[in-house]
Amino acid sequence: MSEEPAALLTAYDDQLRERAEFHGAREVVRHGPLWWGIFSHGGFCSYRDLAGAEGSDVDELVRATVAHFREQTGVERFEWKTRGHDAPADLPERLVAQGLVAEERETVMIGEATGLAVPVQVPDGVSIRRAGEGGDLLDDVRRASAMQESVFGMGRGSDPEELARQVADVAGGGLWLAEADGEVVSAGRLTVVPGTEFAGIWGGSTLPEWRGRGIYRALTAARAVAALGLGVRYIHSDCTDMSRPILERSGLVAVTTTTPYIWTRD
Known part of the structure; x- marks a missing residue:
């Protein structure tokens, strides 16, 4: 419950x-x-x-x-x-x-990781994986950052080399990609907060033509599964009004604003 x-x-x-x-x-x-x-x-x-x-x-x-x-x-x-x-x-x-x-x-959205770690159907031809698993880590991060900048605007993406160093530590979380025909169509990070029961999900973005098809929800579920394996109890995120309905469907609850x-x- x-x-x-x-x-x-x-x-x-x-x-x-x-x-x-x-x-x-x-x-x-x-x-x-x-x-x-x-x-x-x-x-x-x-x-x-x-x-x-x-x-x-x-x-x-x-x-x-x-x-x-x-x-x-x-x-x-x-x-x-x-x-x-x-x-x-x-x-x-x-x-x-x-x-x-x-x-x-x-x-500010929060939910228990167990409630988010559920199967989510994605379109045929879409695959989800952790950056660096089944591909080159820096290349994965660069492609995800380029996709994010195309969604949010130039200068809004993370520095690829710095982000690659951060996500290389599996115990600290990681970056997840959704790909279709070799193109990154959605991505998001998981960041475990040391000394707490929490991990944050950040940087979530999906190309406009791929939205509304369950892909970001599937990315959230994949990150929740990974978080449980790292001993995390809660998932949290600071989200925009656009992202809030997606996270609510994934099982997160609004607790305050920031x-x-x-x-x-x-």
Whole structure:
């Protein structure tokens, strides 16, 4: 029996915030309830909660964060990750007032891996496999990245060589491809979160002419099977409004929303 959304949200808050979000950061600094980290792609700010801060106390946390990344790091931008169920309710307005810009809101989806690991019918001629199994890993990653850029736009795909290094570690997850006549028509990653019961599914994309045929659901199922083999209990993803119905059909449940607020150096 699947868990209720409230229980899934509790697991999310307990396991996927703070320390788990900063795995792989080259530098982490604590400031009150905040965690500040620096990654290869820039700075990142998150927290479990703001310890009841309101009003001017929140403004001071935002000012301190901007000052830290502006004056003490060389990053060009940082993300303050908000969640829809967090307090205070006026945090978004306070972030904008200090120069941060909201990006697209996404829905946090969670489901038990056992519920997702089910057979899914795909069209004749379509095959699904893990990148590097039955093919060259770097070539698989390059072709998947090119497909992703064709869907999301140039510059939106992952760096192929960096991604190949990441997915080479089987215990850390991997990249799955759906192919038809040698063409990558859909792809998505699985990333196990160290020290938790979770793995994330990310980067999911399907060529427009192949959508609505069960292919992405099959990719989700294949990743769930792999996750179970790695001891994972929960699958999670931050998804757009376009992806949400697909993940809901796969068995994930919406538990909250998340909106990145971005600061960029002048």
